Every structure is written in C-alpha cells, then in structure tokens.
Amino acid sequence: GAGVSQSPSNKVTEKGKDVELRCDPISGHTxxxxxxxxxxxxxxxxxxxxxxxxxxxxxxxxxRFSAERTGESVSTLTIQRTQQEDSAVYLCASSPRGGTGANSPLHFGNGTRLTVT
Amino acid sequence: AQSVAQPEDQVNVAEGNPLTVKCTYSVSGNPYLFWYVQYPNRGLQFLLKYITGDNLVKGSYGFEAEFNKSQTSFHLKKPSALVSDSALYFCAVTSGNTPLVFGKGTRLSVIA
Structure with a gap:
C-alpha cells in the first residue's frame, strides 16, 4: 500500500502570506x-x-500555527502570516493504533520544504 | 522533560571499519528508544527500537544498538560500514505517553 503522502513537496511563499500543508497518512493509522x-x-x-x-x-x-485532522484521515497544517523563520521542512508521520511512537514505529512522509522569502 | 543528545554532528569512517553513532537521553520513567535514518532525498525510515528485554537490539541493514541504563545511552553500531550507509541518523526517545523527541541528527559519511 501507499505510504504517507505530503503535498506540496515544495512551497515558496512571500512573508506575511498564509500556507496550507497537507498530509495523507497510511490507511488505518490512527x-x-x-x-x-x-x-x-x-x-x-x-x-x-x-x-x-x-x-x-x-x-x-x-x-500562527494550527492543524486539523478529519477523522482518521487527512491532516492540514496551516501557517498564517508566514515569517522567514518558518522556513523548514515540515514532516508528517503516522503510526498504527496505540502509538505515541512507543510501540509502533512512525512512518514518515517525504516532507514539504517551505521557503518564506 | 524528555531530551536526546547526539554529541557528534558528523562521523566519518572508512568502508569496512566498525562504526558507532552516539546517543544519550533523558526521560522520566522507562525509556522507549529508537533510531531512524534519513537517506538523501528520502523520508525518515525506522531502523530499530528498544522497548524492554535484551540490551542489545538488532535492526535493519545490519545495524544494532546497545541500551545502557546506567549511562543513559543508546549508541548505534555496525561491525562493518558500507558506503551505502552514508546518511543522517536520528536518535529518539519517549516515555510512552508523549510524542517522540528526536535528537539533532548525526551525519555519517562512509568513505570507500
């Protein structure tokens, strides 16, 4: 099956703009x-x-940072009024029921590289 | 509070030689310890974990790690390094009811 999917893979935005980053976890990962x-x-x-x-x-x-998740599926990370220090790779990970990562390894996506100019 | 220290930003080793990537941790209660690896242009991958039991844990690609409670360490080891092992390695810890805390990472370069 598919792994954790993140979009976009790269995002360049101007300082002060809002951005939304999306994560599709592995199906069944709570x-x-x-x-x-x-x-x-x-x-x-x-x-x-x-x-x-x-x-x-x-x-x-x-x-300025917030995130939502619809049920046990897609999650969106929103950054409002972006600043240059927000530039980073944003990684999403999922794990099966019971994880804080203690018993179930995290499965990571490839990340979204955010550049704030 | 939980924390992880990876004292070396960079480790260089010749191919065929043994490698060690160091990690020490701080956590309240019993630790759950992990190593993850990030190959160039790829996402983080789980390598191995210590939950309980034997202090020597074996993982993927011939890697192993030794849990040392008295020294609060969880060093990653491999008897014979390969060029393909060159990557960024992250140690992580949790007490079990909090999200994983990661170290800053150690870049391993294996030289042919």
Missing part, C-alpha cells in the same frame, strides 16, 4: 504527527493527533 526540521537542526515536534482524542498541541511555536 496516530498522526507533524514535525518541523530546520536546516542543521533535529526534528521539532509540533502537534499529535490520536483517534478522536483532543490533539496534543504543545509543540506549536505560536498561534
């Missing part, structure tokens, strides 16, 4: 994560969805 990877940095946790539970938003860096 857990979905967003991470950010800045150049030369590790993966920074942003937000975590698990089934119908309230999402863990503790990693979102500011109120």
């Amino acid at each position: 857990a979905l994560y967003w991470y950010r990877q800045r150049l030369g940095q590790g993966l920074e946790f942003l937000i975590y969805f698990q089934g119908n539970s309230a999402p863990d938003k503790s990693g979102l860096p500011s109120d």
